[in-house]
Amino acid sequence: MVASPLARSAQTSPTAAAWQSLVGAPLPSRRQEEWRFSDPAGFSQLEPRLWSGPEPWVDLVLPAGVKRLDAGAAQPQIAAVLEQAHCHEHWPVRLNAAAQGALLPLRVSAEASELVLDLDAADCGEVLAVQVLLLLEPGAQLDLTLRLRATGRSLSSVVIAASLQAGSRLNLAAVAAGHLDASVLAHLAVVQDPTSSLQLTTAAAGWGFSRLEPRIVQRGGGAATRLRALQWVHDDQLADTHSLVRFEGPDGSLDQVHKSVADGNGRSVFNGAVQVPRAAQRTDAAQLSRSLLLSDRARIDTKPELEIVADDVKCAHGATVSQLQSEELFYLRSRGIAEDQAARLLLAGYCDEVLAELPAAAAGWRPLLEQLHREASS
Amino acid sequence: MIRSDAPVLLEIRGLKASVEDQPILHGVDLTIRAGEIHAVMGRNGSGKSTLSKVLAGHPAYTVTDGAVLYRGEDLLGLEPEQRARIGLFLGFQYPVEIPGVSNLEFLRVATNARRAELGHDELDTFAFEDLVRERLAVVQMDPAFLERSVNEGFSGGEKKRNEILQMALLEPLVAILDETDSGLDIDALRIVAGGVNQLASPDNATLLITHYQRLLDLITPDHVHVMAAGRILRSGGPELALELERTGYEWVDQELAVAGVS
Ligand SMILES: Nc1ncnc2c1ncn2[C@@H]1O[C@H](COP(=O)(O)OP(=O)(O)O)[C@@H](O)[C@H]1O
Ligand SMILES: [Mg+2]
Numbered sequence: 001m002v003a004s005p006l007a008r009s010a011q012t013s014p015t016a017a018a019w020q021s022l023v024g025a026p027l028p029s030r031r032q033e034e035w036r037f038s039d040p041a042g043f044s045q046l047e048p049r050l051w052s053g054p055e056p057w058v059d060l061v062l063p064a065g066v067k068r069l070d071a072g073a074a075q076p077q078i079a080a081v082l083e084q085a086h087c088h089e090h091w092p093v094r095l096n097a098a099a100q101g102a103l104l105p106l107r108v109s110a111e112a113s114e115l116v117l118d119l120d121a122a123d124c125g126e127v128l129a130v131q132v133l134l135l136l137e138p139g140a141q142l143d144l145t146l147r148l149r150a151t152g153r154s155l156s157s158v159v160i161a162a163s164l165q166a167g168s169r170l171n172l173a174a175v176a177a178g179h180l181d182a183s184v185l186a187h188l189a190v191v192q193d194p195t196s197s198l199q200l201t202t203a204a205a206g207w208g209f210s211r212l213e214p215r216i217v218q219r220g221g222g223a224a225t226r227l228r229a230l231q232w233v234h235d236d237q238l239a240d241t242h243s244l245v246r247f248e249g250p251d252g253s254l255d256q257v258h259k260s261v262a263d264g265n266g267r268s269v270f271n272g273a274v275q276v277p278r279a280a281q282r283t284d285a286a287q288l289s290r291s292l293l294l295s296d297r298a299r300i301d302t303k304p305e306l307e308i309v310a311d312d313v314k315c316a317h318g319a320t321v322s323q324l325q326s327e328e329l330f331y332l333r334s335r336g337i338a339e340d341q342a343a344r345l346l347l348a349g350y351c352d353e354v355l356a357e358l359p360a361a362a363a364g365w366r367p368l369l370e371q372l373h374r375e376a377s378s
Numbered sequence: 379m380i381r382s383d384a385p386v387l388l389e390i391r392g393l394k395a396s397v398e399d400q401p402i403l404h405g406v407d408l409t410i411r412a413g414e415i416h417a418v419m420g421r422n423g424s425g426k427s428t429l430s431k432v433l434a435g436h437p438a439y440t441v442t443d444g445a446v447l448y449r450g451e452d453l454l455g456l457e458p459e460q461r462a463r464i465g466l467f468l469g470f471q472y473p474v475e476i477p478g479v480s481n482l483e484f485l486r487v488a489t490n491a492r493r494a495e496l497g498h499d500e501l502d503t504f505a506f507e508d509l510v511r512e513r514l515a516v517v518q519m520d521p522a523f524l525e526r527s528v529n530e531g532f533s534g535g536e537k538k539r540n541e542i543l544q545m546a547l548l549e550p551l552v553a554i555l556d557e558t559d560s561g562l563d564i565d566a567l568r569i570v571a572g573g574v575n576q577l578a579s580p581d582n583a584t585l586l587i588t589h590y591q592r593l594l595d596l597i598t599p600d601h602v603h604v605m606a607a608g609r610i611l612r613s614g615g616p617e618l619a620l621e622l623e624r625t626g627y628e629w630v631d632q633e634l635a636v637a638g639v640s
Contacts, residue, residue: 325474326437326438327474328474328476330436330437330458330474331470331473331474331476331528332476332484332488333435333457333458333459333462334434334435334436334458334459334461334462334468334470335459335462335484335488335491335544335548336459336462336463336488336491336492336495336548337459337484337487337488337491338459338491339457339459341487342459345476345479345483345484345487346476346479348478348479349476349477349478349479349527350477350478351478352478352479353477353478
């Protein structure tokens, strides 16, 4: 097969070559199934210059029961977690390993602890890559809120590798408020031991390109995973969530709701893989994807990808794409509420199911996310 | 209460309307004065809800002929929200559930929209809570319903009470209540009827849409109209409703047949 001249030139442009030499692997391409809908042009036109600003989180004050590990010792542990999550070869993971950006390795033994991590790429024109390692000891509990912000040309690339031992609980929230010229890659890998529990809540708006990759592996099954996500696109934005939940033992549960709102020329992609191999008997998994299409130029691609081999399982999934309901709009208008305000109320109500689950530390971001949306749609 | 010198609040003249190019209303005439309670009765499908939706301004319905004057001014040119703000209220036959939108916030925004039109101050959340608690008494509603999403998971009766609560907050001049009695048990019916009676005054008017006498045992109408095939076939006093209760709708079919309608 002869590659088209366009594809060849994209692969051989100086920028692409620089990315390849940084990461040690070619840029993702739309010819790969995993990247079929998300055109890496969204971030790959940026020169892969690494962050030259101050290292984030050096002065972070940690709560009792949360300890920062030695960076040298942490590297192999990150690698081990990512390998258990079967994603060490993933492009965003390789990028962050190669970039050797900020590393925050934490061991959590506390029964209740709370931490907020801010990351602001501003309009740096660079690649801000960070890695976070979370090792939750048996019975440990952590509420971690990651707040990502960008206001101009930049790429934020975040890899979280978390290992949850028996009886531990991680409540991980990521809110990401971006800019049309900004991109974000977030690879969130969590390996759960039996009886651990994970809640992952993500909300992203305003990015020219965003790609979220929650990747949960229940190593021995028997754990609880709850995922809530909201992504908003408008203008020419693209938001792509590729999630994967894999059960490697029996009696695990998943409760996943993914919501998206697509306006303007925006494009929203959701690909939700759920893997239930033979060993994962009595898995109870539910996945729901709900999308709201606000413009006839916007586009939504949503695809559940259930691979179920075990026979004694409950796996429910559903996907809906709808518009603002005209009967709901009329009901509000018939009470004196102007049409645009009624639409805003309905939209906020639609998003509330996810946003209401954000922890207090992220609640302040709610107006910001809503404002980003309003600015773009007005 | 009938006073022939009371101001006309709503005047419907020769109203024709269709939905999806299907004519439904074939010329409705109705005049409602301040202080009056009207009842519109009629079989399922006779066009009662269509009339109420057209009056409230539902965009799915197209007026093809006729006029509606609200306090002497054209109503049909106004957006639904404007109709509500100047004092027209529709209690829905099927109130809509709106997940994620708090009932309390919804009631506050709606109340403030009406208040702004009347030149009253906007109520902040605290002032509004005082008001809403007071008005809850009208329908004996549990304050817990304020914390829920609009109508979400409400029983049929709770939805209807929520409609009357909205009416109590918005203080409309013309309230159209579309089958507010359906789906209510006898206790809830008494409460809702009591609320409507309490809100009726010499300055406002109520249009009750129903097909049962049992509501009219509790709220005495001044005028009763029988609707069939998109028209008002006959009008009279409360005795007309009692006659319907006795004789059923058979005669309606006969009259329609004579008129060559169906
Ligand atoms: N939105 C609509 N789309 C299609 N047909 C409608 C719609 N609304 C009402 N109709 C039709 O108009 C007629 C009158 O209905 P409706 O006004 O609901 O009657 P009623 O309230 O008296 O039971 C019925 O034949 C009904 O099917
Ligand atoms: Mg009806």
